[in-house]
Amino acid sequence: xxxxxxxxxxxxxxxxxxxxxxxxxxxxxxxxxxxxxxxxxxxxxxxxxxxxxxxxxxxxxxxxxxxxxxxxxxxxxxxxxxxxxxxxxxxxxxxxxxxxxxxxxxxxxxxxxxxxxxxxxxxxxxxxxxxxxxxxxxxxxxxxxxxxxxxxxxxxxxxxxxxxxxxxxxxxxxx
Amino acid sequence: xxxxxxxxxxxxxxxxxxxxxxxxxxxxxxxxxxxxxxxxxxxxxxxxxxxxxxxxxxxxxxxxxxxxxxxxxxxxxxxxxxxxxxxxxxxxxxxxxxxxxxxxxxxxxxxxxxxxxxxxxxxxxxxxxxxxxxxxxxxxxxxxxxxxxxxxxxxxxxxxxxxxxxxxxxxxxxxxxxxxxxxxxxxxxxxxxxxxxxxxxxxxxxxxxxxxxxxxxxxxxxxxxxxxxxxxxxxxxxxxxxxxxxxxxxxxxxxxxxxxxxxxxxxxxxxxxxxxxxxxxxxxxxxxxxxxxxxxxxxxxxxxxxxxxxxxxxxxxxxxxxxxxxxxxxxxxx
Numbered sequence: 001x002x003x004x005x006x007x008x009x010x011x012x013x014x015x016x017x018x019x020x021x022x023x024x025x026x027x028x029x030x031x032x033x034x035x036x037x038x039x040x041x042x043x044x045x046x047x048x049x050x051x052x053x054x055x056x057x058x059x060x061x062x063x064x065x066x067x068x069x070x071x072x073x074x075x076x077x078x079x080x081x082x083x084x085x086x087x088x089x090x091x092x093x094x095x096x097x098x099x100x101x102x103x104x105x106x107x108x109x110x111x112x113x114x115x116x117x118x119x120x121x122x123x124x125x126x127x128x129x130x131x132x133x134x135x136x137x138x139x140x141x142x143x144x145x146x147x148x149x150x151x152x153x154x155x156x157x158x159x160x161x162x163x164x165x166x167x168x169x170x171x172x173x174x175x
Numbered sequence: 176x177x178x179x180x181x182x183x184x185x186x187x188x189x190x191x192x193x194x195x196x197x198x199x200x201x202x203x204x205x206x207x208x209x210x211x212x213x214x215x216x217x218x219x220x221x222x223x224x225x226x227x228x229x230x231x232x233x234x235x236x237x238x239x240x241x242x243x244x245x246x247x248x249x250x251x252x253x254x255x256x257x258x259x260x261x262x263x264x265x266x267x268x269x270x271x272x273x274x275x276x277x278x279x280x281x282x283x284x285x286x287x288x289x290x291x292x293x294x295x296x297x298x299x300x301x302x303x304x305x306x307x308x309x310x311x312x313x314x315x316x317x318x319x320x321x322x323x324x325x326x327x328x329x330x331x332x333x334x335x336x337x338x339x340x341x342x343x344x345x346x347x348x349x350x351x352x353x354x355x356x357x358x359x360x361x362x363x364x365x366x367x368x369x370x371x372x373x374x375x376x377x378x379x380x381x382x383x384x385x386x387x388x389x390x391x392x393x394x395x396x397x398x399x400x401x402x403x404x405x406x407x408x409x410x411x412x413x414x415x416x417x418x419x420x421x422x423x424x425x426x427x428x429x430x431x432x433x434x435x436x437x438x439x440x441x442x443x444x445x446x447x448x449x450x451x452x453x454x455x456x457x458x459x460x461x462x463x464x465x466x467x468x469x470x471x472x473x474x475x476x477x478x479x480x481x482x483x484x485x486x487x488x489x490x491x492x493x494x495x496x497x498x499x500x501x502x503x504x505x506x507x508x509x
Contacts, residue, residue, distance in 0.1 A: 019491050024492070
């Protein structure tokens with residue numbers, strides 16, 4: 001093997017292998033913490049638009065159960081079309097890269113729940129329409145599964161929020 | 176200026192490497208950083224930069240050698256060749272999204288100080304295999320320590336053999352990296368399953384048990400009858416009964432390699448792997464996918480007998496497999 005650096009072959013990936021555009025230097029690992037460090041690195045990479053901050057435990061402005069979110073997801077990578085779903089956060093499951101949250105809404109009088117993986121590449125954006133945690137909108141549970149049987153007033157504001165959101169969209173398009 | 180490359184291998188040398196004329200050759204030190212080899216024990220270090228160059232070829236006539244001509248010395252891969260497997264450690268599980276956004280579970284396997292320890296040849300042993308060791312170990316008995324010091328390899332915690340074809344032999348001390356595997360190829364993973372202890376018949380053999388009520392006394396999880404009556408007047412051999420479950424060697428076949436990390440020596444495999452975390456697992460190329468079908472067609476030939484150091488240095492840290500045929504699984508046909 002020649003000592004000259006120019007003789008070293010450059011790696012060209014064939015079509016079936018992709019090389020991620022951003023190559024991060026390898027983190028320091030010991031025998032015991034490898035899986036934690038690697039998982040944390042994966043989360044940092046998947047955290048493209050700061051969505052980790054929305055669900056971190058320490059952030060004072062984090063999304064709490066009972067907030068109303070509007071989530072936009074890509075239908076497929078090939079097409080530009082997206083689906084939106086608005087609902088009340090009834091559960092947040094924090095498992096690092098596999099963190100998921102569940103939204104519930106009443107769609108044509110039928111209760112619909114949808115679970116989203118926070119770091120999925122198909123999840124385009126999360127918009128907070130109503131933040132929970134203030135005096136009047138406060139839920140004293142981490143998981144709001146009781147809303148399935150006793151919705152109370154939790155879903156009443158969703159209609160008006162949706163109309164508000166549509167109006168904002170139209171106004172933004174005009175501008 | 177004539178540059179000389181050499182192989183540093185101690186102990187038994189494989190058949191296809193030509194042996195030097197004078198046997199007391201001693202290691203010829205090449206220009207580059209082989210001084211890092213001192214002390215003489217070649218230890219497999221995690222980072223690539225300080226890895227000594229082991230797998231170069233040695234030719235008895237000392238000639239100038241460039242990177243291109245080393246390929247001529249290495250035997251070519253054929254669809255009938257069987258490459259060496261590796262021993263890895265199951266580190267844990269995670270999730271993986273492919274380029275289309277499809278989510279799949281993945282197991283992370285780490286190649287920790289994996290080196291070839293011995294070569295088994297047809298003439299001497301009657302079969303062709305490579306003995307591979309994983310994970311360095313400090314406190315060993317004196318006979319074991321002396322055995323490893325003769326090989327110039329640090330003592331290993333887990334040792335296993337892998338049957339190979341004659342053209343896939345490697346010298347003792349060769350370090351095996353995660354880049355030995357190609358993203359998109361299929362592998363078989365073998366490991367002891369988690370022991371369940373003395374398991375009852377419902378857990379071990381999925382028996383239905385007996386009803387919970389309606390007069391059943393003290394037999395809700397039992398097997399029930401074990402046979403007929405006067406004929407055959409015995410219980411057949413192999414009758415499914417309660418007993419020890421788990422702790423046996425289990426092979427999961429045809430798992431796809433999703434991603435490799437060449438610096439941390441990680442192999443990300445799709446799906447589950449038997450055993451608990453930090454378990455030693457054996458990874459080999461899939462047996463049920465024949466020859467060329469094990470690997471994606473545009474990555475042929477695979478690194479053979481293992482990845483060359485020059486190729487490894489040029490590789491980026493992470494390589495990810497593209498899934499399947501290039502079609503988006505989320506688009507529906509009109």
